[in-house]
Amino acid sequence: MRYFLEIAYDGTRFHGWQVQPNALSVQEVLDDCLSKVLRQPISSTGSGRTDTGVHASQQFVHFDVAQQLDTEQMVYRFNRLLPDDVVARNLYLVPDEAHARFDAFARTYHYHIMLAKNPFKRYYATYLNRLPDVEKMNQAAAILLKYEDFTTFSKVKGDTKHYNCNIYEAAWSQEGEELRFTIRANRFLRGMVRLVVGTLLDVGRGKLTVEGFEEVIASQDRSKASGAAPAEGLYLAKVEYPEHLFQKST
The missing domain is CATH 3.30.70.660 (Pseudouridine synthase I, catalytic domain, C-terminal subdomain)
Known part of the structure; x- marks a missing residue:
């Protein structure tokens, strides 16, 4: 099943959104959190990239998981594990073909x-x-x-x-x-x-x-x-x- 997760973050200490070698990114921190909470490897896809030091008051990512999730409980659990400069806001079940980047108009x-x-x-x-x-x-x-x-x-x-x-x-x-x-x-x-x-x-x-x-x-x-x-x-x-x-x- 595919889910859209709405997040926000303070980009000050991150080297941008996208995972990269030898530098901390928002995507790396988020994927690590999702993988631990959901107990399976998760690789998220963002609506777009932000550069080093850039913030997001709204960003969306999508990820796939085998089982249906309790969205409110998951948001609570994500936030317990996420660092203070990243927050999960909402989680939505979406059609399997929905894409966080390409469906944004x-x-x-x-x-x-x-x-x-x-x-x-x-x-x-x-x-x-x-x-x-x-x-x-x-x-x-x-x-x-x-x-x-x-x-x-x-x-x-x-x-x-x-x-x-x-x-x-x-x-x-x-x-x-x-x-x-x-x-x-x-x-x-x-x-x-x-x-x-x-x-x-x-x-x-x-x-x-x-x-x-x-x-x-x-x-x-x-x-x-x-x-x-x-x-x-x-x-x-x-x-x-x-x-x-x-x-x-x-």
Whole structure:
């Protein structure tokens, strides 16, 4: 039987989502927990990867197990074994063909910026010592919705077959001493959001015009993008699936 598990995690001490040699990953910690609780080898598949230091307020994984599970009891047992920086939220019985990565039709990321130095936010937001021009950053962000090819904002390495993404939302908001960038799309390229944020911040600092930002996108040239924004401000915030996919078990 196939299950979807909804989790969240603080990415500070992890070298990203995906299992890798000689580095601690969220997937490694999760699979170890699932295998011990379910008393069989479990290999989970995530809805997507997050890089070193990136957080997730919502992430989904799927895994297969021979028997039907008591979902509430399993969530309780998973959380007893998981470390404090990873939490299991919900467990859903899904059709056998359901796939955490390929069935997701939209993903949302948030990027957090603090405008006042805050020692309690140092691993969870990027600090800027002056307010960038939010209006210009929003003008530039709106241009993202006009394009599909985001080669400019992709990492050179990887097995990506194409660089097309459909962006549905991209906007900055301010609340007190915090700025938040929200971007929602059907898919994202590796490192894309941090490169987008870094380039938008250059618009906000006056280093790049709004028109120049569009030229950067249209160039399809990775060297034209600004440096990537730091990892600690980035959160995978939401993963969306068709409603019929979830069949909550008892």
